[in-house]
Amino acid sequence: MPATSIFSVPPGLSHADRQLRRHALLRLGWAWLAMMQVMMFAWPGYVRHDGIPPDALATLDWAIVLMNWASLALTLPVALYSAWPVWQGAARSLHRRQAGMDVPVALGIVAAFLPSVHATVTQRGEVYFDSVTMFVAFLLTARYLALCARQSVAPRHGRVQAWRHARLEIRRRALGASADRVAARFVAAQVALALAAAAVWAWLDPAHAVPVMVALLVISCPCAMAMAVPTTLAAAHAAAQPGLDAQQFRALLAATRRVAGISLYGSLAWHLLLTPLALAGWVAPWLAATTMLLSSLAVAGCAWHLYRRYRALAAVGCAAVTVSVVP
Numbered sequence: 001m002p003a004t005s006i007f008s009v010p011p012g013l014s015h016a017d018r019q020l021r022r023h024a025l026l027r028l029g030w031a032w033l034a035m036m037q038v039m040m041f042a043w044p045g046y047v048r049h050d051g052i053p054p055d056a057l058a059t060l061d062w063a064i065v066l067m068n069w070a071s072l073a074l075t076l077p078v079a080l081y082s083a084w085p086v087w088q089g090a091a092r093s094l095h096r097r098q099a100g101m102d103v104p105v106a107l108g109i110v111a112a113f114l115p116s117v118h119a120t121v122t123q124r125g126e127v128y129f130d131s132v133t134m135f136v137a138f139l140l141t142a143r144y145l146a147l148c149a150r151q152s153v154a155p156r157h158g159r160v161q162a163w164r165h166a167r168l169e170i171r172r173r174a175l176g177a178s179a180d181r182v183a184a185r186f187v188a189a190q191v192a193l194a195l196a197a198a199a200v201w202a203w204l205d206p207a208h209a210v211p212v213m214v215a216l217l218v219i220s221c222p223c224a225m226a227m228a229v230p231t232t233l234a235a236a237h238a239a240a241q242p243g244l245d246a247q248q249f250r251a252l253l254a255a256t257r258r259v260a261g262i263s264l265y266g267s268l269a270w271h272l273l274l275t276p277l278a279l280a281g282w283v284a285p286w287l288a289a290t291t292m293l294l295s296s297l298a299v300a301g302c303a304w305h306l307y308r309r310y311r312a313l314a315a316v317g318c319a320a321v322t323v324s325v326v327p
Contacts, residue, residue, distance in 0.1 A: 190220030
């Protein structure tokens with residue numbers, strides 16, 4: 001039976017791809033579990049204010065210290081295990097002297113994690129363990145969606161089907177190269193802007209330097225842009241069923257290019273819209289991570305709409321062929 005969604009494991013998937021999918025799911029699951037628990041531990045720090053009676057405030061401060069240490073214990077495996085592909089990707093990008101999408105992610109994790117460790121040990125300053133775990137969990141969610149979409153494209157048999165999927169692969173390579181150029185330029189500019197903003201805020205108000213830098217680095221992660229082409233083309237591959245006639249397939253090719261462009265430049269516009277707000281200190285790191293997930297889900301939604309539309313046309317075509325051959 002063919003796969004019914006991108007989360008169904010294709011029957012012909014290799015052992016290496018199955019292992020890749022399994023490890024990605026394990027990293028994702030741990031990141032989400034840790035994120036939910038760390039957000040609960042961060043709650044005492046959110047409700048603390050100087051208007052609380054002194055005896056209750058002392059108890060609350062003791063609880064905050066305890067919760068910070070617990071959050072550190074949960075965040076450390078997220079940063080080391082769940083985010084391991086990020087460190088690998090950043091190392092490869094730096095080795096090639098390129099600003100890949102993993103570089104700002106790694107910088108964002110380091111910029112939020114190390115000050116949080118220092119604040120936990122010295123018991124002074126803000127901690128961002130919830131932002132770190134949220135960032136990693138949302139990032140891995142977007143990447144898992146893209147991985148499932150790529151693996152859901154199974155080889156097709158038949159001369160016409162093979163030709164159609166070859167045409168889609170040509171379109172994927174062309175669109176992917178264009179998307180990579182756009183994402184690389186955006187990442188390089190955004191990382192430079194984040195470091196410059198941190199220096200300016202360190203001079204104006206040091207308390208805002210780290211949050212602003214982390215928020216900008218999180219925004220600079222082009223997860224949605226990186227998903228735009230793979231998810232759209234995976235949807236087009238899945239929708240290119242025998243029921244589509246030649247004219248409908250040409251329309252699918254045009255729609256694929258259009259949807260990929262909308263997803264790519266729409267996510268870029270979303271990032272650029274958030275940038276001035278983050279520069280002003282109005283976007284907290286956790287909010288930046290949430291907006292990153294929303295943009296990635298929007299890209300996945302556009303691809304799903306493309307799939308549903310042309311899969312329905314293919315189903316109508318198959319039904320018409322079946323009726324015509326039945327006496």
